Amino acid sequence: xxxxxxxxxxxxxxxxxxxxxxxxxxxxxxxxxxxxxxxxxxxxxxxxxxxxxxxxxxxxxxxxxxxxxxxxxxxxxxxxxxxxxxxxxxxxxxxxxxxxxxxxxxxxxxxxxxxxxxxxxxxxxxxxxxxxxxxxxxxxxxxxxxxxxxxxxxxxxxxxxxxxxxxxxxxxxxxxxxxxxxxxxxxxxxxxxxxxxxxxxxxxxxxxxxxxxxxxxxxxxxxxxxxxxxxxxxxxxxxxxxxxxxxxxxxxxxxxxxxxxxxxxxxxxxxxxxxxxxxxxxxxxxxxxxxxxxxxxxxxxxxxxxxxxxxxxxxxxxxxxxxxxxxxxxxxxxxxxxxxxxxxxxxxxxxxxxxxxxxxxxxxxxxxxxxxxxxxxxxxxxxxxxxxxxxxxxxxxxxxxxxxxxxxxxxxxxxxxxxxxxxxxxxxxxxxxxxxxxxxxxxxxxxxxxxxxxxxxxxxxxxxxxxxxxxxxxxxxxxxxxxxxxxxxxxxxxxxxxxxxxxxxxxxxxxxxxxxxxxxxxxxxxxxxxxxxxxxxxxxxxxxxxxxxxxxxxxxxxxxxxxxxxxxxxxxxxxxxxxxxxxxxxxxxxxxxxxxxxxxxxxxxxxxxxxxxxxxxx
Amino acid sequence: xxxxxxxxxxxxxxxxxxxxxxxxxxxxxxxxxxxxxxxxxxxxxxxxxxxxxxxxxxxxxxxxxxxxxxxxxxxxxxxxxxxxxxxxxxxxxxxxxxxxxxxxxxxxxxxxxxxxxxxxxxxxxxxxxxxxxxxxxxxxxxxxxxxxxxxxxxxxxxxxxxxxxxxxxxxxxxxxxxxxxxxxxxxxxxxxxxxxxxxxxxxxxxxxxxxxxxxxxxxxxxxxxxxxxxxxxxxxxxxxxxxxxx
Numbered sequence: 001x002x003x004x005x006x007x008x009x010x011x012x013x014x015x016x017x018x019x020x021x022x023x024x025x026x027x028x029x030x031x032x033x034x035x036x037x038x039x040x041x042x043x044x045x046x047x048x049x050x051x052x053x054x055x056x057x058x059x060x061x062x063x064x065x066x067x068x069x070x071x072x073x074x075x076x077x078x079x080x081x082x083x084x085x086x087x088x089x090x091x092x093x094x095x096x097x098x099x100x101x102x103x104x105x106x107x108x109x110x111x112x113x114x115x116x117x118x119x120x121x122x123x124x125x126x127x128x129x130x131x132x133x134x135x136x137x138x139x140x141x142x143x144x145x146x147x148x149x150x151x152x153x154x155x156x157x158x159x160x161x162x163x164x165x166x167x168x169x170x171x172x173x174x175x176x177x178x179x180x181x182x183x184x185x186x187x188x189x190x191x192x193x194x195x196x197x198x199x200x201x202x203x204x205x206x207x208x209x210x211x212x213x214x215x216x217x218x219x220x221x222x223x224x225x226x227x228x229x230x231x232x233x234x235x236x237x238x239x240x241x242x243x244x245x246x247x248x249x250x251x252x253x254x255x256x257x258x259x260x261x262x263x264x265x266x267x268x269x270x271x272x273x274x275x276x277x278x279x280x281x282x283x284x285x286x287x288x289x290x291x292x293x294x295x296x297x298x299x300x301x302x303x304x305x306x307x308x309x310x311x312x313x314x315x316x317x318x319x320x321x322x323x324x325x326x327x328x329x330x331x332x333x334x335x336x337x338x339x340x341x342x343x344x345x346x347x348x349x350x351x352x353x354x355x356x357x358x359x360x361x362x363x364x365x366x367x368x369x370x371x372x373x374x375x376x377x378x379x380x381x382x383x384x385x386x387x388x389x390x391x392x393x394x395x396x397x398x399x400x401x402x403x404x405x406x407x408x409x410x411x412x413x414x415x416x417x418x419x420x421x422x423x424x425x426x427x428x429x430x431x432x433x434x435x436x437x438x439x440x441x442x443x444x445x446x447x448x449x450x451x452x453x454x455x456x457x458x459x460x461x462x463x464x465x466x467x468x469x470x471x472x473x474x475x476x477x478x479x480x481x482x483x484x485x486x487x488x489x490x491x492x493x494x495x496x497x498x499x500x501x502x503x504x505x506x507x508x509x510x511x512x513x514x515x516x517x518x519x520x521x522x523x524x525x526x527x528x529x530x531x532x533x534x535x536x537x538x539x540x541x542x543x544x545x546x547x548x549x550x551x552x553x554x555x556x557x558x559x560x561x562x563x564x565x566x567x568x569x570x571x572x573x574x575x576x577x578x579x580x581x582x583x584x585x586x587x588x589x590x591x592x593x594x595x596x597x598x599x600x601x602x603x604x605x606x607x608x609x610x611x612x613x614x615x616x617x618x
Numbered sequence: 619x620x621x622x623x624x625x626x627x628x629x630x631x632x633x634x635x636x637x638x639x640x641x642x643x644x645x646x647x648x649x650x651x652x653x654x655x656x657x658x659x660x661x662x663x664x665x666x667x668x669x670x671x672x673x674x675x676x677x678x679x680x681x682x683x684x685x686x687x688x689x690x691x692x693x694x695x696x697x698x699x700x701x702x703x704x705x706x707x708x709x710x711x712x713x714x715x716x717x718x719x720x721x722x723x724x725x726x727x728x729x730x731x732x733x734x735x736x737x738x739x740x741x742x743x744x745x746x747x748x749x750x751x752x753x754x755x756x757x758x759x760x761x762x763x764x765x766x767x768x769x770x771x772x773x774x775x776x777x778x779x780x781x782x783x784x785x786x787x788x789x790x791x792x793x794x795x796x797x798x799x800x801x802x803x804x805x806x807x808x809x810x811x812x813x814x815x816x817x818x819x820x821x822x823x824x825x826x827x828x829x830x831x832x833x834x835x836x837x838x839x840x841x842x843x844x845x846x847x848x849x850x851x852x853x854x855x856x857x858x859x860x861x862x863x864x
Binding site for chain 2: 304305306307309479480482483484485486487488490491493494495497498499500501502503504505
């Protein structure tokens with residue numbers, strides 16, 4: 001009995017940081033409609049800032065000895081709030097008018113910048129957090145011991161929730177925030193200065209993330225993996241609670257906190273999976289989360305633009321590019337060839353993501369599941385079944401397609417940001433299975449020694465094989481857009497209500513497209529494994545999914561050539577920069593600059609210029 | 619047996635009863651107008667007939683077959699075409715592609731991944747565009763069309779699957795007066811010629827009384843009158859609730 005009570009209390013304390021971070025995220029999303037990926041970075045900064053402040057502040061003697069600690073916590077939260085304002089003003093303000101998705105890309109850039117800034121300021125080593133003064137020991141609860149600090153964390157959740165609710169019910173600002181969450185356009189029409197509202201919401205949201213990080217410090221310390229570490233958790237909590245709902249975030253944080261505390265007791269090996277499973281169950285039963293509002297039925301994620309068949313200039317450009325790629329092994333040294341294979345594989349991966357994002361209107365945050373899924377299916381076929389490459393590559397395609405069929409079955413019931421979040425959750429489940437099932441997948445050590453068949457072992461030959469398969473894959477996906485199947489998919493994106501009213505089963509068609517895109521991503525994954533000779537769980541982790549999103553958005557989601565242009569630019573940039581110190585900082589700044597300069601994406605920008613030029617000429 | 623038979627239809631949203639105990643019938647080749655003030659329940663009724671909403675109670679029969687609560691795509695296959703109060707077209711596609719998509723779906727050719735959709739059923743699609751008078755704009759993208767033209771595109775889309783029943787929620791909204799008359803004459807002609815049942819809503823009373831064979835008046839979700847235009851015009855309750863206010 002005592003054990004249960006203590007586990008219950010532990011669950012409550014674990015909910016504290018989750019709630020603080022998620023409430024900030026949900027608040028920002030509710031008002032600005034921005035999914036702030038960098039929110040996890042704010043959480044990390046909260047912990048590091050608090051740490052530095054605690055170390056810097058002098059400790060007075062006597063009863064006030066604890067004051068600097070708590071002052072540091074508060075100051076860290078406010079400091080992160082100011083950083084949030086800085087990010088909002090510099091990075092997001094210029095692109096509020098850009099398509100919604102583009103703001104995601106900018107926040108990716110912020111993550112990278114913060115990663116290197118933190119590395120430079122605080123070093124690569126994990127830091128232990130100082131104990132909270134006055135709350136160092138543990139107390140006995142029904143025969144079980146638990147840390148006193150946990151009791152503080154238990155109190156924080158309801159206190160912050162009450163404070164926020166009071167703020168929203170009684171102040172004019174709070175009423176505006178609630179109004180904007182319900183109907184942003186209406187609030188703008190009433191003459192409210194949105195710029196100021198957005199900035200202040202960013203401040204409060206970032207403060208909450210910073211406070212969450214700071215309060216976590218005595219328990220978990222501070223390290224550079226905190227940002228991506230919390231991303232999945234905070235998405236899960238916001239989505240289960242319902243995007244934009246603070247109370248929902250509170251309930252969801254408690255649910256997840258308790259689930260983890262008791263999960264450890266009963267299913268110690270599958271805690272990771274358990275969290276995401278709960279999310280999947282909640283979203284399937286209640287697609288808008290516990291307390292969220294349903295997305296309107298006819299609300300496409302972005303303003304879709306017409307697809308245009310290839311014109312003459314485009315055909316010439318692509319022919320030149322293909323000729324150059326064919327000639328590459330004759331003119332370039334082997335290192336360039338290695339990079340070229342990477343770029344090609346990523347181009348196929350990005351094209352497969354684009355197939356569901358562009359024509360399908362489904363923004364996936366977890367597409368790496370199929371890249372990694374294909375990679376692992378191929379690798380497992382080699383390692384465990386001794387399959388040759390010619391069998392392992394198709395196995396990768398089939399494996400990824402099956403995975404996509406399962407994941408897609410649940411995801412296509414949802415729309416917009418909920419769809420995105422659920423894909424992320426499923427990708428995390430897939431990742432945690434690979435990560436934890438060491439006997440089969442090798443876990444963190446990965447699978448090694450997977451090399452191409454003898455006839456393709458030569459680097460140049462493997463390059464040509466990759467070039468052929470990638471070109472075929474991209475050409476197929478491009479062609480599919482113009483087929484009746486692709487037409488029906490685009491119809492479902494443009495207006496689901498109209499599409500259903502002319503006999504199209506939109507969810508089923510989206511499912512089919514999802515499986516198709518998964519299969520192609522699986523081919524990219526398979527090619528990747530044989531190029532590297534190994535595969536690690538990282539290939540299906542969140543950063544890989546983000547890479548895909550970045551390539552698609554950087555290239556331009558509204559253009560069919562966007563994904564491979566984006567993949568080329570992004571992969572080359574990453575390869576070139578990663579040899580320098582603090583390359584993430586440079587890459588992050590480049591991404592932010594690209595986003596502000598080309599809000600249509602690079603290929604979109606080129607197309608726009610070309611059309612403008614043509615219009616002027618005629 | 620009528621083409622459309624509605625009995626005891628009801629839909630409530632929370633505590634608000636949008637449509638309450640609605641019953642009526644419509645024969646092939648006839649035009650039935652549903653009128654009533656804003657919020658009377660017209661669009662809710664259309665949504666239940668078209669399959670966009672599930673009724674709480676009541677039944678909908680098409681040619682004697684119960685289609686109550688069917689999803690929209692199935693009702694459409696059963697021969698019901700519709701237009702929406704706020705037009706719903708595929709904004710990123712050309713006028714031609716919008717109509718062609720419906721034709722492809724009607725012919726069950728919308729699943730193919732093996733050939734390009736370009737040029738399929740060109741003659742059929744162009745004939746439909748000709749019918750509604752928008753053939754000259756077929757290459758334009760729907761997102762940039764004027765509202766009145768979108769209404770025409772929707773009509774072509776509704777006709778493309780050769781429906782037996784046409785549901786038209788304010789078919790002439792956003793059009794110039796001269797255009798309205800022309801479009802309604804077109805619809806009436808198609809109705810008579812192809813023996814379609816047409817159920818439409820309209821705020822312009824001149825159009826209603828000129829083109830409808832029968833008029834049903836809705837107020838707060840209930841039918842308060844149903845009859846020929848002359849009967850409805852003479853109904854004292856209608857004059858009090860509706861026409862008197864106008």
